[in-house]
Amino acid sequence: MKTTKRMRATTAPGEKAEGSPSEKLLFGGPLVYSAKWADYRNAYFEMSLWAMALRLPRLVAFTARLAWRAERRALWTVGIGELVRGVSQAIGLIAINAVLTAVLANGAIGHRMQSAVPAMIGVAATGIVGALANAASTSGSGRLGPKVERVATEMYLSHVIDVELAAVEDAAFQRLMDSAQYGAQTSRRMVSACTGVIGSLVSFVAAAGVLTVLHPALLPLLVLMTVPRSWASLQNSRAKYGSYLRWMEHSRAGRLLSQTLVRTGPAPEIRVHGVGPFLLEHFRQMSQASEIEQARLAADAARVRLVASAFTGLAALLTYAALAGLLVTGVMALSVAGTAVLAVRTGGQSLSTLVLQVNNLYEEACYVQDLERLFVDAKQWAIPDGGRPVPDKLELIRFENVTFTYPADNDDEPGKEPEAERPALTGVSLDIPTGKIIAFVGENGSGKTTISKLLAGLYQPDSGRILWDGVTAGELDRAQVFAQFAMVSQDFHRWPFTARMNVAIGRPDRPTDQRALEQAAAHAGADTVVEELPHGWDTLLNKGYKGGHQISGGQWQRLGIARARYRSAPILIVDEPTSALDARAEQDVFEQIRKLADTGQTVVLITHRLASVKYADLIHVLEHGELRESGTFEELLAPSSAGVFRELYEMQARQYQEAPVPGPRRPADDAVKNGDQR
Numbered sequence: 001m002k003t004t005k006r007m008r009a010t011t012a013p014g015e016k017a018e019g020s021p022s023e024k025l026l027f028g029g030p031l032v033y034s035a036k037w038a039d040y041r042n043a044y045f046e047m048s049l050w051a052m053a054l055r056l057p058r059l060v061a062f063t064a065r066l067a068w069r070a071e072r073r074a075l076w077t078v079g080i081g082e083l084v085r086g087v088s089q090a091i092g093l094i095a096i097n098a099v100l101t102a103v104l105a106n107g108a109i110g111h112r113m114q115s116a117v118p119a120m121i122g123v124a125a126t127g128i129v130g131a132l133a134n135a136a137s138t139s140g141s142g143r144l145g146p147k148v149e150r151v152a153t154e155m156y157l158s159h160v161i162d163v164e165l166a167a168v169e170d171a172a173f174q175r176l177m178d179s180a181q182y183g184a185q186t187s188r189r190m191v192s193a194c195t196g197v198i199g200s201l202v203s204f205v206a207a208a209g210v211l212t213v214l215h216p217a218l219l220p221l222l223v224l225m226t227v228p229r230s231w232a233s234l235q236n237s238r239a240k241y242g243s244y245l246r247w248m249e250h251s252r253a254g255r256l257l258s259q260t261l262v263r264t265g266p267a268p269e270i271r272v273h274g275v276g277p278f279l280l281e282h283f284r285q286m287s288q289a290s291e292i293e294q295a296r297l298a299a300d301a302a303r304v305r306l307v308a309s310a311f312t313g314l315a316a317l318l319t320y321a322a323l324a325g326l327l328v329t330g331v332m333a334l335s336v337a338g339t340a341v342l343a344v345r346t347g348g349q350s351l352s353t354l355v356l357q358v359n360n361l362y363e364e365a366c367y368v369q370d371l372e373r374l375f376v377d378a379k380q381w382a383i384p385d386g387g388r389p390v391p392d393k394l395e396l397i398r399f400e401n402v403t404f405t406y407p408a409d410n411d412d413e414p415g416k417e418p419e420a421e422r423p424a425l426t427g428v429s430l431d432i433p434t435g436k437i438i439a440f441v442g443e444n445g446s447g448k449t450t451i452s453k454l455l456a457g458l459y460q461p462d463s464g465r466i467l468w469d470g471v472t473a474g475e476l477d478r479a480q481v482f483a484q485f486a487m488v489s490q491d492f493h494r495w496p497f498t499a500r501m502n503v504a505i506g507r508p509d510r511p512t513d514q515r516a517l518e519q520a521a522a523h524a525g526a527d528t529v530v531e532e533l534p535h536g537w538d539t540l541l542n543k544g545y546k547g548g549h550q551i552s553g554g555q556w557q558r559l560g561i562a563r564a565r566y567r568s569a570p571i572l573i574v575d576e577p578t579s580a581l582d583a584r585a586e587q588d589v590f591e592q593i594r595k596l597a598d599t600g601q602t603v604v605l606i607t608h609r610l611a612s613v614k615y616a617d618l619i620h621v622l623e624h625g626e627l628r629e630s631g632t633f634e635e636l637l638a639p640s641s642a643g644v645f646r647e648l649y650e651m652q653a654r655q656y657q658e659a660p661v662p663g664p665r666r667p668a669d670d671a672v673k674n675g676d677q678r
């Protein structure tokens with residue numbers, strides 16, 4: 001990729017961007033990207049000074065639009081307040097000039113003071129107006145900030161929840177989500193930076209206008225004074241953002257470590273296995289690596305500022321020398337020179353503030369542009385709206401020669417080929433008739449869950465077709481497709497809410513129906529779980545929060561099944577539904593699943609308990625992402641069948657045969673049983 005203006009490499013000569021050994025040990029490689037990558041991303045992010053200068057007005061407009069959405073009145077208050085403040089400052093300077101002219105004129109001091117009174121009143125009045133305008137602007141921007149952050153965060157989240165699952169699993173998109181989230185928070189600061197820019201710009205224009213009237217040569221000198229500082233600030237901001245980009249993954253991993261140490265889930269293992277000190281040590285090492293980077297950035301920034309200060313000093317010297325020259329040669333009167341000094345000071349201050357605020361704006365804009373970019377990228381990844389309606393009275397879903405590979409991480413260093421992923425499914429053709437129990441079996445990693453995700457419309461095949469009564473799934477309205485499914489996935493979510501919400505969230509589109517909730521709970525055996533909870537349905541299932549309660553894995557699973565039941569969708573996908581259930585509960589769940597089929601429900605069952613698929617109408621057996629065989633339980637176990645299913649089934653059956661229910665453990669036990677008490 002061609003880059004015209006390149007960001008300064010943020011790696012010191014000879015330094016390798018490798019982070020700490022900890023990340024290699026824990027995460028399998030350095031999480032810090034090289035300067036080469038940052039350069040590459042630089043072009044992608046359009047981080048160069050010139051490109052950024054061009055983009056800045058657009059980003060300001062973007063923030064203004066956010067502010068407009070958040071609260072128009074506050075936006076007007078801020079805009080008008082800043083304008084009035086600047087104008088009153090300009091009038092104030094003119095009034096000061098009038099005061100000085102009157103006071104330094106010839107004549108009796110009493111008369112001179114008297115003629116200066118109206119101008120003095122002018123100075124006071126502009127001061128009061130300026131202060132009032134400032135107060136209005138401060139309160140307006142204080143009101144606007146949190147609202148803008150809320151609007152930006154809402155927009156961010158609404159875009160994120162609409163993207164394909166593949167986007168959420170994509171490393172580059174994850175990183176963008178991370179920085180854009182920061183951008184949403186930053187938009188609040190962007191408002192105050194924008195306010196600061198408008199305010200200082202108006203003040204500067206006012207002072208510059210007055211100065212130009214006093215003598216045109218003073219203006220370029222004033223500007224010259226602030227050029228080095230502007231350059232230094234922008235240089236440092238770019239270095240900081242470049243470093244942020246390169247170290248973002250590293251910071252995320254550091255946060256992951258610290259969060260893992262305080263979360264309730266891993267807490268038991270952390271204690272029993274003594275993982276705490278181990279992770280803490282690696283957290284320290286990773287933090288120290290980023291501290292080195294911070295120190296390097298600070299040293300670079302100090303050097304740049306020092307150079308800038310030297311040039312600023314020279315420019316100031318030049319300005320005051322010019323002023324003295326004008327005074328000595330009689331080109332400028334003493335009263336005018338007095339105002340000029342004031343104007344140089346005010347203008348210089350305004351310009352410094354302007355530079356600082358533009359710098360803040362620039363710095364915040366780097367992150368806000370990630371937010372803007374997320375809005376664009378999220379649209380590209382968005383689950384399409386509309387499409388053909390799902391066929392009425394659906395009879396058959398057919399996979400035709402379906403091949404699917406999970407997307408690879410496409411965010412590698414430039415020039416490095418992304419690692420080729422192995423297809424999770426290859427040329428799979430199979431039928432899923434509705435109103436039946438269809439089971440998928442096969443060894444770990446054989447592609448069962450992948451099929452269920454393709455079936456539910458979470459992914460689209462790379463090649464081949466999924467047909468719903470002859471209509472290609474990709475053409476169907478995805479919202480309608482999702483509405484066909486209730487899912488108990490292997491890693492179903494344990495919602496950190498109340499027991500009621502854990503079931504009711506299966507149908508978030510309708511108010512909670514307590515009767516249906518209880519029926520669903522009874523169906524899944526979750527009714528007994530709820531009965532035992534200290535506050536029944538209202539118990540918070542989130543240990544670590546006030547009133548939070550912990551339930552067992554099997555109890556969670558029952559709630560998960562109840563949730564899918566409560567959703568009451570036409571097709572139920574259950575992926576290892578009984579892995580955490582006791583034998584009796586497992587038996588009950590399979591019995592309930594069997595009964596569901598009698599009501600015309602389609603059940604897609606994924607399980608390793610091969611005996612439990614005997615009620616399935618059709619069993620598909622997968623191996624290494626390919627369909628090996630299909631048939632009923634009897635067909636697959638027929639002596640003529642020497643297939644994978646029979647092999648796996650025999651293996652499982654043997655476990656029970658090899659461990660038969662033991663008889664009495666000692667001869668004495670027998671004697672006791674028979675009443676022989678000798």
Ligand SMILES: Nc1ncnc2c1ncn2[C@@H]1O[C@H](COP(=O)(O)OP(=O)(O)OP(=O)(O)O)[C@@H](O)[C@H]1O
Pocket residue numbers: 169406407424442443444445446447448449450451490
């Ligand atoms: N989100 C993902 N991203 C990349 N690869 C994945 C993802 N999910 C699964 N895979 C890979 O796809 C292959 C099939 O996985 P899948 O989860 O479909 O297997 P499975 O038959 O359900 O296994 P198990 O019985 O262990 O649940 C595996 O090689 C797995 O590593």
